[in-house]
Amino acid sequence: MSKNKKHTFQTEINQLLDLMIHSLYSNKEIFLRELISNASDALDKLNYLTLTDTKLKDLKFDPRINLSFDEKKKTLTIEDNGIGMTEEELIANLGTIAKSGTKSFLASLSGDKKKDSALIGQFGVGFYSAFMVADKVIVQTKKAGEDKAYTWISDGKGEYEISSCVKDSQGTQITLYLKDEDSSFASRWEIENIVKKYSEHIPFPIYLSYIETKFEGEGENKKEIKEDKNEQLNTAKAIWKMSKNDLKDEDYKEFYKSFAHDNTEPMRWIHSKVEGTLEYSTLFFIPSVAPFDLYRVDYKSGVKLYVKRVFITDDDKELLPQYLRFVRGVIDSEDLPLNVSREILQQNKILANIRSASVKKILGEIENIAKDNVAYEKFYSQFGRVLKEGLYSDYENKEKILNLLRFHSSKQEGSISLKTYKENMPEGQKSIYYIIGENLELLKASPILEKYAQKGYEVLLMSDEVDGFVMPGVGEYDKTPLKDASASETLQELGEQKVDEKVKKSFEKLIASFKEALGEQVKDVILSNSLSSPAALVGDEQNAMMINLMRQMGQEPPVQKKTMEINANHPILEKLKNKDDKELLSDIAHLLYASAKLLESGSIENAKDFADRLNNTILKTL
Structure with a gap:
């Protein structure tokens, strides 16, 4: 290896360093917590290997973390006798971010320093937090069981340098050359306070080495005595x-x-x-x-x-x-x-x-x-969607998970549990009804809800991606069936009021013209007595969310055919049933189909066709 080999930080590291240096001024002291935590991990790893790896079983290993400082030079050193690093590991650990999740995390940062600094906390600031307080960092490391040792040096401005060095024992020593405004961290009291605050329960002893100055005698006989101290700062208990x-x-x-x-x-x-x-x-x-x-x-x-x-x-x-x-x-x-x-x-x-x-x-x-609604709302906003995944992977705890889920509904603001839904069920309702879609606002506007509202039934609105996968497989809750409110079978069970035969006959001509106009786009066109909207699409084919997920996975979903129900009591349909203008009826059939499609999935196949027919219809009415 060539001496003093220079390397460039990966782009993501430079982004991270910029955030470290400019975003976290309010809580700089966490750099020491992070470096001590890393040292503890290194001790953990070697501790395991000395017990399981025959090559390292004879290694003399007394795990500890040593801290030291120099007030005059404004340096702070964190040293462990843990696993250490090879040259390749130095580059991998201190020069690049291999984990793709980290890259996407950095790409999603908003640029708002205050918000991003909070996110950095979740990410784990790690080694790079040293650059919040230091304008130069030197790392000396030797891998356990290896002969070679290496030095890593950087000022955090885009490059780092690696060279060979001499180091007697395994482990890693990090020396921070503190910025003038952060020189207070080279102080016994500051270090002691930070360790007590953040690292008390690190399961290895943390020692602070310092020189204590004492004075003996009086007057001319007064002498300054310097004494080396090595004090354990933590209890080192797990x-x-x-x-x-x-x-x-x-x-x-x-x-x-x-x-x-x-x-x-x-x-x-x-x-x-x-x-x-x-x-x-x-x-x-x-x-x-x-x-x-x-x-x-x-x-x-x-x-x-x-x-x-x-x-x-x-x-x-x-x-x-x-x-x-x-x-x-x-x-x-x-x-x-x-x-x-x-x-x-x-x-x-x-x-x-x-x-x-x-x-x-x-x-x-x-x-x-969950006993505290405010606390649970906070929990659920963060983890509710993930919890639902347990419905298809943890059958043993399925009922517990179902009790913990919360859903939006057609009857009230906020969210409710399945238990509350059941308690609110009117007499005669035998199933729990739900509807799945990509967008909560679209679900709230779904004409299908009108059918259930007529009966006084509540419908759960499910717009999380995972709902399309897990809910159809749930089956029942507390011995009550869960049913997709949009499925043909469920709608038949609903037992809606049948359309009078005389009314049916008066719409025959209009239905025939709608069927002819829509052709293969629909399975059928039928009359309904349970809508307040002009039209709705019903059927138990794949829901819009499943279609979208299939497309995301590169699969083209099968052509969807649903039945279009038209409202026998709506004034638009009443006025249309005696019209003979074939072109107008065709345009309106397509417009009603497209508007029902929009309410179902938020999109239509042919926006230009929709616009042309809409403009044509407006022109005819003027």
């Missing part, structure tokens, strides 16, 4: 192993911020210790704000697995079901083997039992949140 009685709310909140790299406080936490056939501890947090990668396939798991306090993995998405991927936390088992592989984990009965019990506890806590 918070999840501690008794709940020994912990305060602040302990949980600060641990969460450090653990989840989130500047906001958690909404709730669930701390459990189980003893018996299985012995394990869990600590789960429900965030206040959804992680930025919540809806990405490559989302990062928020749960770490430990065995007897030894870190095993933070990259196993099987620790909790996918629909609970917003949960952050720790599972620590006393019964799993330390050398458990990912393949073994996926089929392990011990972990399956821990997972099952954990899911029940988390859902139980969400039920507790």
